[in-house]
Amino acid sequence: MSKAKRKVLVVVMDGVGVRASSYGNAVKLAHTPQLRQLEKTAIYRTLKAHGTYVGLPSDSDIGNSEVGHNALGAGRVFDQGAKLVQNAINDRTLFNGQTWTDLVRSVKSQDTTLHLIGLLSDGNVHSHDGHLHALLREAKRAGLKRARVHALIDGRDVGEKTAEIYVERLEKVMSELQSSDFDVKVASGGGRMTTTMDRYEADWSMVERGWKAHVLGEAPNRFPSLRSAIMGFRQDPKLIDQYLPPFVITENEKPVGPIQDGDGIVLFNFRGDRAIEICRAFTEEDFKVFDRVRWPKVFFAGMMEYDGDLHIPPRYLVTPPAIDDTLSEHLVKQGLRQFACSETQKYGHVTYFWNGNRSGLFDAKLEDYVEIPSDVIQFDLKPWMKAFEITEATIARMRSGSFDFGRINYPNGDMVGHTGNLEASITAMSTVDLCIGRLLQAAKETDTVVMITADHGNVDEMFDTNQEGPADWLELPFSWRPKPKTSHTLNPVPFYLYDPRGPNGYRLVPGLDKASIANIASTVITVMGVPKKENYLPSLVELI
Numbered sequence: 155m156s157k158a159k160r161k162v163l164v165v166v167m168d169g170v171g172v173r174a175s176s177y178g179n180a181v182k183l184a185h186t187p188q189l190r191q192l193e194k195t196a197i198y199r200t201l202k203a204h205g206t207y208v209g210l211p212s213d214s215d216i217g218n219s220e221v222g223h224n225a226l227g228a229g230r231v232f233d234q235g236a237k238l239v240q241n242a243i244n245d246r247t248l249f250n251g252q253t254w255t256d257l258v259r260s261v262k263s264q265d266t267t268l269h270l271i272g273l274l275s276d277g278n279v280h281s282h283d284g285h286l287h288a289l290l291r292e293a294k295r296a297g298l299k300r301a302r303v304h305a306l307i308d309g310r311d312v313g314e315k316t317a318e319i320y321v322e323r324l325e326k327v328m329s330e331l332q333s334s335d336f337d338v339k340v341a342s343g344g345g346r347m348t349t350t351m352d353r354y355e356a357d358w359s360m361v362e363r364g365w366k367a368h369v370l371g372e373a374p375n376r377f378p379s380l381r382s383a384i385m386g387f388r389q390d391p392k393l394i395d396q397y398l399p400p401f402v403i404t405e406n407e408k409p410v411g412p413i414q415d416g417d418g419i420v421l422f423n424f425r426g427d428r429a430i431e432i433c434r435a436f437t438e439e440d441f442k443v444f445d446r447v448r449w450p451k452v453f454f455a456g457m458m459e460y461d462g463d464l465h466i467p468p469r470y471l472v473t474p475p476a477i478d479d480t481l482s483e484h485l486v487k488q489g490l491r492q493f494a495c496s497e498t499q500k501y502g503h504v505t506y507f508w509n510g511n512r513s514g515l516f517d518a519k520l521e522d523y524v525e526i527p528s529d530v531i532q533f534d535l536k537p538w539m540k541a542f543e544i545t546e547a548t549i550a551r552m553r554s555g556s557f558d559f560g561r562i563n564y565p566n567g568d569m570v571g572h573t574g575n576l577e578a579s580i581t582a583m584s585t586v587d588l589c590i591g592r593l594l595q596a597a598k599e600t601d602t603v604v605m606i607t608a609d610h611g612n613v614d615e616m617f618d619t620n621q622e623g624p625a626d627w628l629e630l631p632f633s634w635r636p637k638p639k640t641s642h643t644l645n646p647v648p649f650y651l652y653d654p655r656g657p658n659g660y661r662l663v664p665g666l667d668k669a670s671i672a673n674i675a676s677t678v679i680t681v682m683g684v685p686k687k688e689n690y691l692p693s694l695v696e697l698i
Contacts, residue, residue, distance in 0.1 A: 158490055159683030161602045163552070163560040164674065165593065166226070167586055168219060168500055169568030171611020171645035172200050177627065178617030178636070180567075180576060184583035188591040189650070192606070197651035197660050197695060199669075203610045204644050207670035209234035209475070210278070216311070216642040218279040219503050219568060220425050222609025222671060224477060226561075227508035229675030229690035232475040235424030235458060236278045242472045243288045249296075253455050253469045257418045258296045260453040264416040267300040268293050271368060271432070272422035272457075273346055274303075274320045277311025277641065280351075280425040283320050285457070287327045289422060294336045302341040302411030303328075304368045305380060306350055309395025310572050313618055314640040317384045317395045325381065340380040341411025342367040344400035351428035356498045357530045361431045362444040367400040370447060371409030375401035394574070396640070397532075418453040420471065426460030426511065427502055433460060433467040461506075464513055477510030479689065481675040485559055486516040488684050493557035494521070495547050497540035498528035500565040503609070508561065522556065533569040534578035538585040541566055545589040549596040559682065564589065571612035574638030579613045598654040603681050606650040607671060611643030647671065651681075651695060660695045669694060 176182035192198065205213030208221045209231045221234045233241075242248035261268050270289055273281040286303070293301050303324065307317045328338045344350065350364025367373040377383040383401050387393055402409045413419065419436065423429045435441055436454045456470040485492060494504040505523050506513055515521045524547050526540045533539060541564050548562050566582035573579075590606065597604045617623075618639040624630070649671075651660060660681075666673065669691070676693040679686055 158558040160681055161558055161600070162678050162682050163548070163562070163593070163597070163602050163604050164226070164678065165590065165604060165606045166223070166504070166561070166563040167567055167606065167608045168563055168565045169571045169610060169612030169642070170583070170586075170608040170647065171203075171614035171643050172648050173611070173614040173643070173645045175622060177622050178576065178615060178639070180571070180579035180583050180613040180616055184580045184587065186583060186587035188587045188594065189648070192650045192652060195657065197657050197662060199649050199662055199694070200646035201607065201649050201673065202668060202670040203608065203647045207231065207668070208672065209237065211237040211240060214644070215278050216644055217610030218311070218425075218642060219500065219609050220427060220507050223503040223507035224510065225670065225672040226609065226674055227480045227482060228477050228510055229481055229672060229687060231670070231672050232477050234475060236282060238475065239285055239424050239457060239472050240282070243285065248471050249292050251471060253471050257420070257453050257455055258298065261298055261418040265299065266414065266416040266418065267302055267411070268298050269302045269304060269341070269368070269411065269413055269417055269419045270422055271304040271350070271419065272306060273308055273351070274305040274317070274324065274343075275308035275312045276320070277308055279311040279642070280428060281423045283323055286324070286422050289420060290327060290331055290338060294331050299336060301336070301338045303339070304411070305340055305343040306346050307343060307395045307398050308346055309640060310346060311641050314394040314396070314574050314638055321380050321384055339410050340403050341409065342371070342373065342400070342402045343380065343383065344373070345396045345398035346428075347396040348398065349400045350432050352431050353427040354498045354502050355431065356528050358431065358443050361435055363400045364432060365435055365444070365446060367402055369413040369450065371402050371412035373400040373402045375399055376404050377401055378405070379403060394640070396572070413450050413452060415451045417450065419455070421456045424457045424472070426458070429456060429460045430466050437467050461511070461513055474511060479687070480508070480510045481678060482509050483516050484687060485684065486520050490520065490558040490684070491556065492521045493524070493548070493551050493560035494562070495524040495526070495544055496563035497526040497544060497565060499569055500563040501525040504561050504563045522551070532573065534573040534575035537566060537570045537578040537582040539566050539569065539582070541585050541589045545592050549592065552596045552600045552602055555600065559678065567608070567613045571616065572640050574616065574640040576616045576638070579616060583613060594652060597652065601654060604652045605674065605677065606648065606652070607674060608647035609671065611645040611647060614645050615639055615643040649674070649694065651677070659697060661698050663692060663694060663696055666692065666694065
C-alpha cells in the first residue's frame with residue numbers, strides 16, 4: 155500500500171464560469187475576495203467545460219453537471235448521452251435493438267398505447283425534443299396505432315419562458331403523423347421542478363404528482379391541448395416554465411391518455427439523475443414511497459440505463475458510456491482514503507457521476523461519503539443553501555486527518571442560477587467565496603493542497619442577451635433589465651491550485667490551450683505523488 159505525499163481537496167463550485175464582463179455576471183458582481191486573491195497569488199488558469207471537451211456532440215452544446223463530474227472523475231472524455239442517443243437514432247441501432255423490438259411487439263400484440271415521457275426541449279442536457287420526434291415517427295412506421303406524450307416543460311436548460319418553441323415543433327410533427335391509423339396526442343405534463351423529475355430523493359412529492367398526471371390522469375389543471383395549457387399558465391406573468399404545475403389534457407371532460415395495463419412506456423430522457431425515481435415507481439413491485447393507487451402492468455424502458463449498478467431501469471434503448479478506471483478507483487487501489495461531500499442536490503455528482511455512473515463504494519474502509527440534506531424550497535429564497543454545513547463537515551475531516559483525497563460540491567451557483575434571480579445568485583456566490591476562505595484557512599492548518607474549479611458555467615451569464623448594457627445598469631428599474639437567463643453557459647471555468655506552502659513548487663504545463671476539466675484528475679495524481687495513469691489526459695501542472 156502506497157501513501158500520498160500530499161493531501162488534496164478538490165472543490166467544485168457548481169455552475170460558476172469565467173466571463174470578462176460584469177453585465178449580468180453574478181460572479182463578478184459578488185463579494186469574492188478569496189477568489190480574487192487566489193487569481194493573483196495561486197496557480198490559476200481557465201478550462202473548457204462544454205461541448206466535445208466533455209463528450210457532448212458539438213461545441214455549441216452547453217456543459218452540465220452530469221458530464222462535468224464524469225469528466226472530473228474519469229480523467230478523460232467519454233461520448234455522453236446526447237451523442238450516444240443521436241448516433242443510435244442515426245444508424246438505427248436504437249430501433250433495431252432488442253428493447254425497441256420487444257416494446258413494439260408487446261404494444262402491437264395487445265393493441266395498446268405507446269407513452270413517451272420526458273423533458274420537452276432541445277437543451278441537450280436531460281433530453282432533446284428531436285429524439286422524441288424520431289421515436290414518434292418510428293412508432294408510426296412500426297405500425298403502432300396510438301401514442302401519447304407526457305411533456306415535462308423545461309425553462310431551466312433553455313430560456314425560462316420558451317415552452318412555445320417546443321410546443322410548436324411537437325405539434326407540427328404530430329400533425330404530420332396524425333392519420334386514420336395513427337392517433338397521437340399530448341396527454342399530460344408539468345414543469346420539471348414540480349413534476350416527475352426529482353433527484354436524489356430530495357422531494358418524492360414531485361414524482362407522485364407526475365404519477366397522478368401521467369398514469370392516473372389526475373391533476374389540478376385540465377386543458378384541451380398542450381398549447382392551451384401553456385397559454386393558460388402565461389396568464390400569471392411570474393410563473394416560469396420550470397415551475398408550471400402538473401396538468402392533464404382532456405376531451406369530453408375525460409383524460410386522453412392515462413396509462414393502462416398492456417401499454418408501453420419510454421422515458422426519453424437520457425440523463426440519469428432525474429430519471430431514476432420515476433423509473434422505480436414504474437418498475438418496483440414492492441414500491442412503498444407513495445401510494446400509486448394502481449400499478450399498471452406495462453412494458454417500461456428508459457432511453458438509457460440510468461444506474462448501472464442497480465440496473466435502473468431493467469430495460470433501456472441505448473447503452474450508456476462504459477466509464478471505467480476512475481480516479482477514485484485508482485486511489486482506492488493505492489490504499490488511499492477518500493472523502494466526498496455535498497448536499498442532496500449535488501451529492502450524487504461527487505459520488506455516482508464522479509465514479510463513472512457507479513453507485514456505492516469501491517472500498518467502505520477507505521471511503522467516507524457525507525450527504526447534507528437539502529431544504530425543499532425554491533433555491534433563490536435561501537441562496538446560501540447548505541454551503542456552511544458542507545464546509546463544517548469538510549473542515550472537521552481536514553483537521554482529523556481522515557482523508558488523503560477529498561472532493562466536495564457547492565451547488566449554489568447552479569441551483570440558484572437556474573432560478574434566474576440575479577440578486578440571489580450574487581448572494582450565492584458571496585456565500586461560496588466565504589466558505590472557500592474558511593477552507594483555505596483549514597488547508598494552512600492541515601497542509602492540504604486545495605484545487606478549486608467548476609463543472610460548467612451558469613451564474614456568470616444571467617441575462618439572455620448578446621448585448622452589453624449601460625455601465626450604471628444596476629441602478630435601472632428591474633423592468634428595464636433583459637430577460638433572465640436560466641440555462642448553463644458555454645464559458646470556460648476557473649481552475650485554482652492553492653498550496654499552503656506557496657505556489658513556487660509548480661508551473662503550468664505549456665501547450666495545453668484546450669485543456670478541460672478532464673485534465674484535473676491527472677493534476678491530482680501529480681500533486682499527490684501517486685502512480686500516474688497513462689490513459690488519462692495530462693496534468694495541468696508540473697512539479698519544480
